[in-house]
Amino acid sequence: MFRRIRSYCLFGIKAVPVSVEVDASQGLPGFTLVGLPDNAVRESRERVVSAIRSVGKVVTGFRTTVNLSPADLRKEGSALDLPLAIGMLVSTGEIEIPKLDRYVFIGELSLDGLLKPVRGVLSVAMSLPRGQESILVIPKANSTEASLVEGLRYISADTLSECIEILEGGAECSISVAKGLTQKSVPPSSSIPDFRNVVGMSGVKRALEVAAAGAHNFLLVGSPGAGKTLCARCLPGILPEMTDEEILETTRIHSCARRAGDSEAFKPVLSRPFRTPHHSASMVALVGGGARLLPGEASLAHNGVLFLDELPEFNRGVLEALREPMEDGAISVSRASGTVVWPARFMMGAAMNPxxxxxxxxxxxxxTCLPDARKRYRERISGPLLDRIDIQVSVPPVEAGQFVGRPGGESSASIRERVCAARSIQHRRFSGTPFKSNAEMSSECAHRFAMMSQATERFAVSAADKMNLSARGYYRLLKVARTIADLRKNESVEIPDLSEALRYKTYS
Ligand SMILES: Nc1ncnc2c1ncn2[C@@H]1O[C@H](COP(=O)(O)OP(=O)(O)O)[C@@H](O)[C@H]1O
Ligand SMILES: [Mg+2]
Ligand SMILES: [Zn+2]
Structure with missing residues (x-):
């Protein structure tokens, strides 16, 4: 008998519909699989046959042909195990499933018939056509992802036999309807260090407040042990909450990066990511790609922060690859089979020794360095990359005397309130535009929204001239000044805002 089973395959962040067509007939027993399967898919026959045997069914005495369509899309991973198993069971007449066409199957099988989670289920859930009667059938360990897409109907099971039992019985009482995002954004966790415990360093704290308020890229330069890493680690404590839309966008990427077979409970990403890749990270680890087209750290940092500690230690090619997402908020990876675009809109933070x-x-x-060595060290970071870092501050070592009694500073929570207020001004400003923060706006907007008086504009132009700023540098200066004015809730950018923004341009 011929049967067609609906499923989906991941192509980057996109989920693409795939049909698993199974034809089982009498004849010399055999198994043929066509339609560009990768190795994991090719091996699924072994897993599937064994899993089916574990539930007491036999499907081996047939001549079975399986076609994965569309045939020109490369099918990857083990998520097709479940649709293949169901296809073999129904086409050999071992089981009968009423209304088979309404189900979309995703899941990996173990030899003993357990249903194991796969990556990217949130992408599939978001791509499923609405309005039409479709029911997603998934491993139980993936059900959190399905539950995030409001109105989606799904069935989850732990084993193949449980799945068969539900479907043969018509399934009606096992269908869950997703409630959508019920848990809202959470306040920063207590494991994040608090600015209150950072002694002195008021200039650096202020710079990070401005960076967080406008989502500006930042660079901290200072002696070893000055507290650069410490301050950067405090940053998540002052970042504004994510909107529901941002939570879904970011969680979707993290769902695609989930390791197959990882049965730990999946949690939606409720607070802004703060990713800290090590400086030995490869290109693929940072920007994504590789054989399985996984997202990289830059995409996992989407809507959050990508912090590169010890910046000059990173491979230069890897750093240059970050220029694209820093400009476009996305990374495209080209393949013979097409181009995958990963969202990657992040705030880049970095720290380095001088x-x-x-x-x-x-x-x-x-x-004690020779001038030549110092120059070479600086040159590891290209001019174009530095040009994209709006806020550059030197971190002076704190005088030992300042530590006496460890005077506390302002808490992260109270800094965060100002940051959030500045973000809501931006939210109103950018409604109806594609921008979300001052850092992202176009140069035309940077000029328009600065609302400078003529005298202020003359000041800005002459200062940019004196500091040899590029055109990009000039507009970035206006953006930072805009954020500083937002922090004090002022309509227009004024000279003190520009002067402060100019102080953050010391390094390039
Ligand atoms: N201003 C400060 N207030 C409190 N502790 C500090 C301060 N600066 C440095 N430290 C302490 O010194 C340690 C080293 O700081 P770190 O941030 O790793 O330095 P860097 O990254 O600049 O080399 C931190 O773990 C922290 O405990
Ligand atoms: Mg450090
Ligand atoms: Zn030196």
């Missing part, structure tokens, strides 16, 4: 020995900017200790 020179190989680390003390070039230290008032107390002498730098």
């Amino acid at each position: 020179c190989p020995c680390g003390f070039a900017m230290d008032p107390k200790r002498a730098c």
